[in-house]
Amino acid sequence: MKKRQNVTIKGTKDGIVLHLDDSCSYEELKKELDEKLSANQTNEGERHLTPVKVDVGNRYLNDAQREEIKNLIRQKKNLVVDDIESNVVTRAEVDKLKAENEVVTVSRIIRSGQVLEVPGDLLLIGDVNPGGTVIAGGNIFIMGSLKGIAHAGVFGNDQAVITASSMQPAQLRIHDCLNRAPDKAQNAEKREMECAYIDDNHQIIVDRLQVLINLRPNLNRFEGGH
């Protein structure tokens, strides 16, 4: 009886995909991967590196195992692992993902000296007073006035935005970008219904709220409708 293939290589229009079977043991898988990649050696010499995707199906790989697989592939061929895809995630990862994709609604005033931090998006029904700080892994939507500090996308999301009904911040931060209020308010004109985002030059821009419709289509979570 022919042994089932634990490692299969497919070329797709997006590049090479390595399918690693999820029913054998991890050791077995490693061994076969090693053999297969060695067998297919094509001594073409210095070719440029080809990115591959790895699909491990319903197998869970911890960080060390992911590294191991990546190294194995890198050593054997002119292949470099682009991404390892698994259908399995841990509960902790799910909780984190869920928290980071949740909109947390808070109804209060963030006063001087107070810090409010959420993992996902923040919807604040209230003001951020001078000396107060709001921090979010995602976007920050403030229904009242922003007079303190707002920091969106703290975990590295540079697509995050900050909106406020009244935008008079001491500081705006998105990911690693910072934008400080001018030392002297130029004109006391009130800035209403505005948003802040990072533009192509890695600068924080403050503009009318409506520009986000085109700039950040991903803000839409509602699908369908008329």
Add this chain to the structure above:
Amino acid sequence: MGEAIVITSGKGGVGKTTTSANIGTALALQGKKVCLVDTDIGLRNLDVVMGLENRIIYDLVDVVEGRCKIHQALVKDKRFEDLLYLLPAAQTVDKSAVKPEQMHKLINELKQDYDYIIIDCPAGIEQGFQNAIAGADRAIVVTTPEVSAVRDADRIIGLLEKTKTVESPKLVINRIRNHMMKSGDMLDVDEITTHLSIELIGIVADDEEVIKASNHGEPIALNPNSKASIAYRNIARRILGESIPLQPLEDKNKSVFGKIKQFFGVR
């Protein structure tokens, strides 16, 4: 069983002691039995403003440390028939001499015998502040129309809101100068109240009569003819639950009065 109200501000010198003395006096004028408690240990002032300095024998720290009974330390204000008393702060030790639990116990005892306990809080957010709010049921935050005072008031309100035992704080704006508000050189009542978003319970003009009265040990609230006195008396009546519209300041400035109406009366 009485009620304890702490008068606090964060920033120093904005008028906590003046407000404590005058609200206490005004409540006594309304026939309430009042005990003023000075928690500014090491920097006591309330006794001076009340004109009771010379009669101090024991102080708050003596009570807390058991060197005397509460009633022995209370200084009676002879201007009132058995209605107004002061528990003075100690002057020779510092704020760490008392702990919040001790204050809580002390205030609770006073609540048995008095309608209102008015607690004068020291400036700052450290131990002295924690002591002052420990036994309080309500809080009045005093600010002046200056950006830094309002900023500190905001900080204090944030801390008070976290203190479950204290009811949502009320605001007194002190030392208002009408001409400066009008010219836009001072924050106006509307701006401050919107910014801090707590209920305004009184506004007091900047008035040198207040300073003179304090220097004579006669709180201005005793003088029926002064605007500032009426302002303090009105605060006392609002504490008692009456609904009184805010007084327009000296020169009947329509715009300020108009704004004030938004907060009082119209509800």
